[in-house]
Amino acid sequence: MVIFKRVVAAMLMVLVVSVARAELVVEVTQGVEAPTSVAVVPFGNDTGQALPEDVAAIVQQDLGRSGFFQPMLRDNMLGFPTRSEDIFFRDWRLAKMDYVIIGRARAQDDGQIRIEFELHDVLREQAMLSEQVTTARDNLRDAAHLVADRLFERLTGLKGAFSTRIVYVTAEQLGPKRQRFRLQMADWDGARARTILESSEPILSPVWSMDGSKLAYVSFETGKPSIYVQYLASGRRExxxxxPGLNGAPAWSPDGNQLALVLSRDGNPEVYVLDLRSRQLQRITRHYGIDTEPSWSPDGRSLIFTSDRGGQPQIYQLDLASRDLKRLTFQGNYNARGRLTQDGRFLAMVHRSGGGGNGFDIAVQDLKTDRVDVLTQSAMAESPSIAPNGSVVIYATQEGTKGVLAAVSLDGRVQFRMPAVSGDVREPAWSPYLR
Amino acid sequence: MQAVNLTKTLVLSAVVALAAGCSTTSTTTDGGVAGAGNGTGTGGASSYGVSGGGVSGGAVVTAEDLKQLRTVFYFDFDKAVVRQDGFNDLEAHARYLSQNPSASVRLEGHADERGTREYNIALGERRAKSVERLLVVNGASASQVETVSYGEEKPAVLGHDAQSWSQNRRVELKYLSK
Structure with a gap:
């Protein structure tokens, strides 16, 4: 029963619950519930050869970073069972584990590797899941993320987002006036990074199309900002x-047919929507203040954007049909670059509290209750981007004098740094589900 | 609020330009007496239209003079109002542009690293536009001025403190042709 409650709590933490349970969400975001404890036992290797990746370690890291689980350290494990009959449930119960995950790698006749994995409920002493994934030897990371996705879904009822990718921009100072900008793509955990665009002029604001097939971004490669679309499979760009003036902040509509963007061709920065089929441009905002950073609501019916029309940057929502405008943020003297969770309920943003605090943090606002939770203690956090299942927000911040990527679970409890890469890292964008 | 500030800026710029113009008239010859509202000063002073057509004319600014003029203008946090200490030099740039119709400048707007990137691009553009407006009000033609904003992407100084930030909130004026 306790376990069941924890699983429910875990589900609530991702904040895609029905209205009826709203009061429980508050409890969870206050950090009352502990994460579910799991032991990911090192997987057995029956292939007769050393494997290039530690699959169980990747699974353990994925589950831990989601914020839903507290994985047991390997050093604390009393044994490393790889088969269900070798699990001594009493030991794991004493170690206060709710679940044990075991697995093993086997070689197939065709040279592929088969990963078999099992999820066991410690209290009930029951198997909850027993599956396998087959992959090429050099593709074990994909297999590990897939295993984590399956386990996550079985335990939380939510689709795992461990097989997703991120893109981000790096900047390196090569000389007094020489910089190198790179648009890079990596696994969600930062592994397997590769460059997909390189330029001596700034690159910024990459965003994914909802089908994950292409990116839009801003590049200054011609000396002026222009918006480009790059197809990931072919590398083709258009x-x-x-x-004239600004061309920035692109954002794909959920159906992929429209691109919201910012132009200053009519005098100052305004939000427009470009229909990608008809190439028709529609002006959305009309104000002498700065209007920028548009982002679509998941239903495609409204845009949220940053505007300083009230004197400081705050986030507004505009209904595209009725043109009704609503200011969403009131706490703090700087709220910008909002992104909504897929259920439309939570708004992640760059936030500055004002008063004593002078730093820029990542905050999440519950649009039902208007409660604001500041998730970071950072001087310079920016560019929040939310996992497609709403569990984690990735963002850019500074460590010392270097720009780095970090992430925080939406309840603020789990924070982690992405692996270091050369140069300043900024502008992360999380892909949608890719399968 | 911004509009009010801007109006104030323009009025101030006109006033300062007038003062600057007067102070130089004793040492230079009259030149570029153009536009409406020609001055009637006797000491070789020229025209100073304070409203509408803006200030035009004034002493000749040579390409050599340009070297003495500031080309970087700084701003307060989240503000796009040109500071008064930049007015004299901007007015002289404007005068040079009005006297040399084939000359043109590029105004590059920048922001410090605080705040979001796209907002800072917008802010950098607003700063560049403020400078552009001052140039045009003081006699440059809009076709001689182009603006681009880099936001926080090209800092002048790489530090992460108040001193560095103040040097990064700027507009750089670059001649494309003289």
Whole structure:
């Protein structure tokens, strides 16, 4: 029963629950519930050869970083069972584990590797899941993330987001006036990074299309900002029609047919929507203040954007049909670059509290209750991007004098740093589900 | 609020430009007496239209003079109002542009690293536009001025403190042709 409650709590933490349970969400975001404890036992290797990746370690890291689970350290494990009959449930119960995950790798006749894995409920002494994934030897990371996705879904009822990718921009100072900008793509945990665009001029604001097949971003490669679309499979690029002044902050509509963007061709920065089929441009905002950083609501019916029309940057929502405008943020003197969770309920943003605090943090606002939770203690956090299942927010911040990527679970409890790469790292963007 | 500030800026710029113009008239010859509202000063002073057509004319600014003029103008946090200490030099740049119709400048707007990147791009553009407006009000033609904003992407100084930030909130004026 306790376990069941914890699983429910875990589900609530991802904040995609029905209205009826709203009061429980508050409890969870206050950090009352402990994460579910799991032991990911090192997987057995029956292939007769050393494997290039430690699959169980990747699974353990994925589950731990989601914020839902507290994995047991390997050093504390009394044994490393790889088969269900070797699990001594009493030991794991004493270690206060709710679940034990075991597995093993086997070689197939065709040279592929088969990962068999099992999830066991410690209290009930029951198997909850027993599956296998087959992959090429050099593709074990994909297999590990897939295993983590399956376990996550079985335990929380939510689709795992461990097989997703991120893109981000790195900047390196090569000389007094020489910089190198790179657009890079990596696994969600930062592993297997590769460069997909390189330029001596700034690159910024990468965003994924909802089908995960292409990116839009801003590049200054011509000396002026232009929006480009890059197809990931082929690397083919096309430049969206450019206008004098700003061309920035692209955002795909959920159906992929429209691109919200910011142009200053009419005098100052305004939000527009470009229909990618008809190439028709529609002006959305009309104000002498700065209007920028549009992002679509998941139902595609409204845009949220940053505007300083009230004197400081705050986030507004505009209904595209009725043109009704609503200011969403009131706490703090700087709220910008909002992103909504897929259920439309939570708004992640860059936030500065004002008063004593002078730093820029990542905050999440519950749009039902307007409660604001500041998730970071950072001087310079920016560019929040939410996992497709709403569990984790990735963002850019500074460590010492270096720009780095970090992430925090939406309840603020689990924070972690992405692996270091050369140069300043910024502008992370989380992909949608890719399968 | 911004509009009010801007109006104030423009009025101030006109006033300062007038003062600057007067102070130079004793040492230079009259030049570029153009536009409406020609001055009637006797000491070789020229025209100073304070409203509408803006200030035009004034002493000749040579390409050599340009070397003495500031080309970087700084701003307060989250503000796009040109500081008064930049007015004299901007007015002289404007005068040079009005006297040399084939000359043109590029105004590059920048922001410090605080705040979000796209907002800072917008802020950098607003700063560049403020400078552009001052140039045009003081006699440059809009076709001689182009603006681009880099936001926080090209800091002048790489530090992460108040001193560095103040040097990064800027507009750089670069001649494309003289």
């Amino acid at each position: 430049r969206i029609q450019s206008f």
